[in-house]
Amino acid sequence: MTTNSGQSAWFDAQTAAALLAIDPHGLGGVCVKSQFGSIRDAWFSFFQTQLAPESHFQKIPLQIQREQLLGGLDLEATLQCGKPVYSAGLLAKSHGGFIVLPMAERLSADTIAHLMQVLDRGAVDLQQQATDSMPCLFGMIAFDEGIPPYESIHPRLAEHMAFQVNLDQLSLKDCADSLQITSTDIRKAKRRLPRIQCDSRFIESLVQSAAAFGIESIRANLFAVHAAKALAALRHQDAVSEDEVVDAARFVFSHRATRMPSSREETQPNEEDTEADSTEEADQPSASANEQKQNNDAELDSKEPKENTDQPSQDELEELMVEAIRAGIPPNALAQLSAGLGRANSKHSSQGQFGQLQKNAASGRPAESRRGLPKGGKRLDLLKTIRAAIPWQAMRRTELQARPPIANQIRSRIQIRVDDLHIKRYQQRQGVVTIFLVDASGSSATQRLAEAKGAVEQLLADCYIRRDEVAMIALRGRSAEVVLPPTRSLVRAKRNLAALPGGGGTPLATGFAAVNEMALSIRRKGMTPLIVVMTDGVANVTLEGVGGREQAHQDALNMASKLRIAGHAILFIDTASAPQALAEALADAMNAQYLPLPYINSGKAISQRAAHLARQ
Amino acid sequence: MAFNFPFTAIVAQDEMKLAIALSTIEPSIGGVLIFGDRGTGKSTTIRSLAALLPPMKVVVGCPYHCDPSVPNLCFACEARKAAGEKLKSELVSVPVVDLPLGATEDRVVGALDIEKALSHGIKVFEPGLLAKANRGYLYIDEVNLLEDHLVDLLIDVAASGENVVEREGLSIRHPARFVLIGSGNPEEGELRPQMLDRFGLSVEVRTPQDLAQRIEIIKRRDAFERDPVAFLAQYQDSEAEFKEKILSSRKRLSKVTIGDDVLMLATKLCAQLGTDGLRGELTLMRGMRALAAFDGARKASAEHLKRLAPLALRHRLRRNPLDDSSSTTRVERVLADFF
Secondary structure, eight states, rough: OOHHHHHHHHHHHHHHHHHHHHHHHHHHEEEEEOOOSSSHHHHHHHHIIIIIITEEEEOOTTTTTTHHEEEEEOOHHHHHSSSSOEOHHHHTTTSSSSSEEGGGGOOHHHHHHHHHHHHHHHHHEESSSOEEEOOOOOOEEEEEOOOOOHHHHHHHHHHTOSSEEEEETTTTTTTTTHHHHOOHEEEEEEEHHHOBOOOOHHHHHHHHHHHTTOOOOHHHHHHHHEEEEEHHHHHTTOOOOOHHHHHHHHHHHGGGSSSTOOEEEEEOOOOOHHHHHHHTTTTTOOOOOHHHHTTTGGGEEEESSSOOOOOOOOHHHHHHHHHHHHHHSSSHHHHHHTTOOTHHHHHHHTTTTSOOEEEESSSSSEEEEEEEEEEEEEOOHHHHHHHHHHHHHHHHHHHHHHHHHOOOOOSSSOOGGGOOEEEEEEEEEOOOOEEEEEOOTTTTTHHHHHHHHHHHHHHHHHHTTTTTTTEEEEEEETTEEEEEEEEEEHHHHHHHHTTTTOOOOOOOHHHHHHHHHHHHHHHHOOOOEEEEEEEOOOBBBBBBBOOOOHHHHHHHHHHHHHHHHHTOEEEEEEOSSSOOOHHHHHHTTTTTTEEEOOTOOOHHHHHHHHHHHHOO | OOOOOOOGGGGGHHHHHHHHHHHHOOGOOOEEEEEEESSSSSSHHHHHHHGSSSSEETTTTTTTOOTTTTTTOOHHHHHHTTTOOOOEEEOOOOOOEEEOTTHHHHHHHHHEHHHHHHHHHOOOOEOOOOTTTTTEEEEEETGGGGGHHHHHHHHHHHHHSSSEEEEEEEEEEOOOEEEEEEEOGGOOOOHHHHHHHOOOOEEEEOOSSSHHHHHHHHHHHHHHHHHHHHHHHHHHHHHHHHHHHHHHHHHHHTOOOOHHHHHHHHHHHHHHHOOOSHHHHHHHHHHHHHHHHEEEEEEEOHHHHHHHHHHHHHGGGGGOOTTOOOOHHHHHHHHHHHH
16 A cells, blocks of 8 residues: 555554553643644544544533633532532543543633643642542643644643644545554553553663754653553554654654754755745644655654664664654744744744733633622623622521611612622733834845844833733745744743844735734734834835835735735834835835834834834 | 652752752742743652651641641631630641642632531631641742732732731631742743742753753653652652751751851842842842751851852842843853852
C-alpha cells in the first residue's frame, strides 16, 4: 500500500488518538486543530467508538461555572431535601475517562486555571471546604477551532497536552482508510504499559533532540518518554526501541520546535522561499498537516517501521530523530524557524492576552456575578441575588419574628439582605492596543526600526500599569509580518524586537490589510485598537506581491480606504526626509492624523503622540 | 492517593530551592515569587515542600490552626476556653493551600456556612482559604493573572496578618499569617508593584541548560512514575536530613548576629540600586540571618549578603525601560562594584 502525505497525516492523527487512549494521564491530551466538520467527526468517532468504547467522555461546555466544573453545594437539591446535598463536578465524574473541550481557544482563563489545578494535583476536592479529596485523572481532547494567528488555544493548556493534530487540510479521501486498531489492542497495550522500560540512552537522545529544537519544557520531554512507551505497548513490545523513540520525538516535538538545530543548516530555505511562503500563508502559520509530510519519508511512519535492524549508534539515532522532527514541522513554520525568527506568531500569539480580562466593564461577554452593591453604574443581577438569599430564608424569618415589629414595615415574601446583592459583571479587555505598522524597507530601515522599537518600549513602560498592550507588524520583502503579537510584557517585546531584521520591498497594501485584520480582531476582544503607521508612503509591492509602483500605490490607497471605513484611530508618521505627497494622500485616505517627522531621534515623541491620540 | 516528588530529588534549580528553604526557616522574610517558563518544575517544587516542613502544634478542632503555646488565641478557641473547655493540642502537617485563579472572594475570605444555615437555621462562619493557610503556605500559581480585587485583598491581609469579615451581622476577625508563594510566567503579564513588594524573595527559573542535568531530571521523573514508593524510599534519608537541617537552622536563627559593617553595606546597596522603601533592607537583614543559620554560621557575613541580594532585591528595582539588562544583571552589576 502506498500512502500519500494526507493519508499518513491522517494515520498519525489516529495513532495519536490510540496513544492517548493507552496512557491518558501520562500524555495529558491531544489538541485537535480543526474546524467543525466530518473529518473531525470521523477522528473523534474513531477515538470514541473504536478505541475507547467503554470510556466516559465528558464534554465541558465553554461557559461552565466553577461549581459545575469542580463540584459544590447543589442548591436546588439542598432546598428540596432540607439538608445539604453536594454534587460532584464534571471533572470528578471524568476520573479515568476523557474530557472534551470544544472551542478550546475560547475557554476562559478561569476555567483553564481550574483545569490546570486539578491536572497539577491529580485530585479534586470532594466538597468546598473538605480536606478530603479524590483522585481525578483524565485525558483531554481539545478542539481548537481558532483561526491563527489571532486566535489559538491558550499555551498553558497546550503545554499540558502531548499531541497536536491538524485535520483542516485533509480531504475525505485521505481519511477513507483507518488504522486497524481496536479496543482490544488498546486494552492489551494498557496492561503491557506498566512493564515497559525505556532505556536511558533513549531518554538521553530524546532530551538532546528536544534541546536541539529549542524545546525548554521538561514536561515535553516527559511526554516524549511516555509516548515512546505507549507506542511500544501498542506494537506488542516489551521495551522501547529506536523506532518508538523516533516516532515519539516526531509526535511530541514537531509542533513545539522553536528553532532549528544549529549544526544542520544545509536545508535552510533562501530568502525567496521564505517570502513566497509567508505571503501565501501569512495567516496560517500552523498549516496543513497535508503538506506537513511532503518531505517525510514513509519509513518514519508508524505503519511501516524502519527496516534497519542493526542497532544504530547514538549519533545516528539522534540524526534520525532530528530528521523526523523536522519532517513534522509545517513548511512555513519551518521557514520561519530557519530564518531564526522563532515561532512567535504561531505558537504564542495569544500570550499576554489572556487572564487580564477586566470584569467590571459595563458591556462585553457576561462573567460570573460577584457580591457587591449596584452603585456607580453597576447593574444588579436579580437572579443571582435571589439565589443567594434563598438558603437563608428560614433563618431570617425566625429572626424577624423574634424581633419587635417596626411600624409600616413591609413584610416581603422573600427576605433580602444587603449581603445578598450581586452585581453583573462583563468581561472586557479594556484599554488600548497600539499596533505599530513599520516599514522596515530600504536604506533607512535600521534607523526607523530602532525608532519604532524605542517607541514600543517606551509605550509599554509608560503604560504597563494600565491595561494597554502593544503589537507590531513589520513590512519586509513582500509580506507583512506580525513581529510582536499584542502583549503587555516588556520582556517579550524586547526579545521579539531585538531579533527583527530590516530591508526588502514595501508592500504597503498588504501591511494595511494585516493591520486592519489585527485591529478588527482586537476590537472583537473588547479593546480599542490604535494604529501607528511609520512609512514614507512609497509603496513598491502590490497586493499580489509583485513589483510595480503605480499599482502598489493604488492598492495601498484602496486598502487605506478600508481602514477609514473600519473607523480606526490612526497616526500616520511620515518618515521620509521631506514630507511626501504620496504619504499625505495615504494618510488622508485612511483618515489618519498625519505627522511628518523626518528626524525622530527618540521613540518618546511617537509614544507621546500615540498616547495623546488614545486619550481622545 | 497521588504522591509528591521529593524535594531533595529535584535536580538543579538551586536558587529556587534556597529561597524556599529560607522561607521555611524564617517565615517573616515574607514569601517567595517564582517567575519562569512553563514546565520548569515550579509547581513540582512547591508541591514537594509540604513533606519537608516539620509538623506544627495546633489546638485540636481549631479551623485556624491556633498555636496553643501563644497567649492570644483566635476567637473560636477563646470562646471554647471561656465555656470551660480544656483545649487539647495535636501535631499536624503544615498546610500548603492552593489559591486557584478563579477562586471567588467568598472562598478566599470565608463566608456564612450555607449548610448550617439550611440544616439548623443558624449563622456560622465558614472559614475560607485564608483561614486554611494560617501558619502555613498560600500558593498562587499564575499570580500575575490574579484578578485585581483578589490582589487587593491579599495585599491587605498579607500586611496585617489578619482577615476581617463583616457579613450578615457576623463580624469576624481571625489570624491569617501565611507565607505567600506565587509563581508565574512574566511573558503573560506583569505583577502590580504593590503585590511584588509583598514577596520577600524572588527567583527566576529556567530549564537547566546543561543537557546532563535535563537527562537526569527525566530519568528521575521516569523512575518516580514507575514506582513512586520505591523512589520515595530511596530519598527518605536525604529528605529526613534536609528536614533536620531546617529544624536546626530555625533553632540557630535567633542567635545569628549581623555586624554593623554588613548592615551598612546592605543599606548602601539598597541606596545604590534605588529600591523603594525600607522593605528591601528588612528582607535583606532577615534573609541574611536565615542564610547564615542555614549555613551553620553564627554571624552573617558580607558573603551572605552577596548571595542573598539578587533574591531579595531584584523585584524591587524601579523599572527602567531604556536599560535593556534584566534586573538580575543590574543587581549583579552593583554588587560587583561593592565586592
